[in-house]
Amino acid sequence: xxxxxxxxxxxxxxxxxLPSPAEQAAIGQYMQEAAMAGVLxxxxxxxxxxxxxxxxxxxxxxxxxxGPFAEAKExxxxxxxxxxxxxxxxxxxxxxxxxxxxAERIDVRRVLEFSDL
Amino acid sequence: xDTTALDTTVATLWRVESPRVVARLVRLVGDVDTAEELAxxxxxxxxxxxxxxxxxNNPAAWLHKTARFLAVDRIRRRDxxxxxxxxxxxxxxxxxxxxxxxxxxxxxxxxxxGLIFMVCHPILSPDARSALTLKLICGLNTEDVARAxxxxxxxxxxRIVRAKRTLAAANIRFELxxxxxxxxxxxxxxxxIYLVFNExxxxxxxxQWIRSDLCTExxxxxxxxxxLIPRDPETLGLLALMELQASRLNARTGPQGEPVLLxxxxxxxxxxLLIRRGLALLRRVDELGGAAGPYALxxxxxxxxxxxRTAADTDWQRxxxxxxxxxxISPSPVVELNRxxxxxxxxxxxxxxxxxxxxxxxxxxxxxxxxxxxxGDLLCRxxxxxxxxxxFLQAAALTKNSQERSTMQGRAAExxxxxxxxx
Numbered sequence: 036x037x038x039x040x041x042x043x044x045x046x047x048x049x050x051x052x053l054p055s056p057a058e059q060a061a062i063g064q065y066m067q068e069a070a071m072a073g074v075l076x077x078x079x080x081x082x083x084x085x086x087x088x089x090x091x092x093x094x095x096x097x098x099x100x101x102g103p104f105a106e107a108k109e110x111x112x113x114x115x116x117x118x119x120x121x122x123x124x125x126x127x128x129x130x131x132x133x134x135x136x137x138a139e140r141i142d143v144r145r146v147l148e149f150s151d152l
Numbered sequence: 153x154d155t156t157a158l159d160t161t162v163a164t165l166w167r168v169e170s171p172r173v174v175a176r177l178v179r180l181v182g183d184v185d186t187a188e189e190l191a192x193x194x195x196x197x198x199x200x201x202x203x204x205x206x207x208x209n210n211p212a213a214w215l216h217k218t219a220r221f222l223a224v225d226r227i228r229r230r231d232x233x234x235x236x237x238x239x240x241x242x243x244x245x246x247x248x249x250x251x252x253x254x255x256x257x258x259x260x261x262x263x264x265x266g267l268i269f270m271v272c273h274p275i276l277s278p279d280a281r282s283a284l285t286l287k288l289i290c291g292l293n294t295e296d297v298a299r300a301x302x303x304x305x306x307x308x309x310x311r312i313v314r315a316k317r318t319l320a321a322a323n324i325r326f327e328l329x330x331x332x333x334x335x336x337x338x339x340x341x342x343x344x345i346y347l348v349f350n351e352x353x354x355x356x357x358x359x360q361w362i363r364s365d366l367c368t369e370x371x372x373x374x375x376x377x378x379x380l381i382p383r384d385p386e387t388l389g390l391l392a393l394m395e396l397q398a399s400r401l402n403a404r405t406g407p408q409g410e411p412v413l414l415x416x417x418x419x420x421x422x423x424x425l426l427i428r429r430g431l432a433l434l435r436r437v438d439e440l441g442g443a444a445g446p447y448a449l450x451x452x453x454x455x456x457x458x459x460x461r462t463a464a465d466t467d468w469q470r471x472x473x474x475x476x477x478x479x480x481i482s483p484s485p486v487v488e489l490n491r492x493x494x495x496x497x498x499x500x501x502x503x504x505x506x507x508x509x510x511x512x513x514x515x516x517x518x519x520x521x522x523x524x525x526x527x528g529d530l531l532c533r534x535x536x537x538x539x540x541x542x543x544f545l546q547a548a549a550l551t552k553n554s555q556e557r558s559t560m561q562g563r564a565a566e567x568x569x570x571x572x573x574x575x
Contacts, residue, residue: 070379073372123164134210149402
């Protein structure tokens, strides 16, 4: 089964501070770790919310709001899709991410598959 | 901490971490048996410790440290033993000198690769290699391996014990093969991975047509190997092939678990993420100049199907050309059979049937159910329903898979009614 492992933005990144070489190396090391475990299917990181937008829809009315947005902690910073046996296994990979890269919070969510529908 | 939660975490950690722990230990102590035993000791120590103190923040690091400690202890005791022997015997047996610090800081990728080469050693039979690989590289327990192969647990346990004994008897130690030896050794590794994949992809026995657990393990192995040797085109080709074939797993069975042939599949059920991965790998193979390798060619064929939005869009001429290439570099009756299928699609059933004829002469194909299955299909399309019916019945008699048997019987019955319908 597949899990999406998401981590959240920090205020520093939102403020435009680029990841330090050490942080970049840590992310690279994590990607290598996950690939070496044979579980990594895909992964992406996103730019600060100042480079993005949000759509708010009320009663069919679409309002487009340009970033940046407050509450860095609520903003996704990146995700990985892992192919694993169980939630417990996904959690152990997320733990590695947290320990290597550092994150305040990581969400581990199961990806819906055809057999669920 | 509650026991069930602890057991789950430790079982998961075994799956995630034991291959690395064992790999590192093999490099330290040299042989698989001792390494596995020490890894189990480390996990047992963990359970005891964590039961009272809770799971540490970094359980993986804890396990590696404990395993290393146990290994160093074992080596010391062995050395002590060894020097005692030396006092007795004038000739000293060969010892392995290991710089423990170098190993601990060394490259985990090399450790894993070394372990993979060891458990896939050509000295072992393919069955023994795949059982040992699933156990040590995928971190499955013997029960899971037995379930995956639909074999009784004692049989698999025996197979694994014997495999380890064979490795020990031949004094096969941890090593990264020399450059000159590598291609042959890598071929042996790829063979195991594809064997596991195929066993899952077209289950040769049992009630289920696909055993996706085996496909998943083979993919995990393929992805692992591709990350360890990312510049080896045939390894990437093998992975591309498996990703593309696995992308169709959801569509390969109908509601009753019956097989659905490629041309009849609901393509909206194909897994686009796996297709993208497969196509990207194939591009990489091309960049590395390996497009003509046997796995790469098979992947290129699978890619032709993946790219076709509908069955009618399939580029059969290109597929036929790719099979012609495959038949030249790695000829086999199965390749010929597939070439016949593609040729029939591109140039009509008669062209395909002409390629099948010589296959019926081969003793190795006499018990192979897919030959009469394909012949039946082509004869049916050529309007030769009675001959087709005979072939489908023959295929039904030969297959060991019960789902496939009923499909073949169904097609035979269909032919019978069509034959009756033609004046």
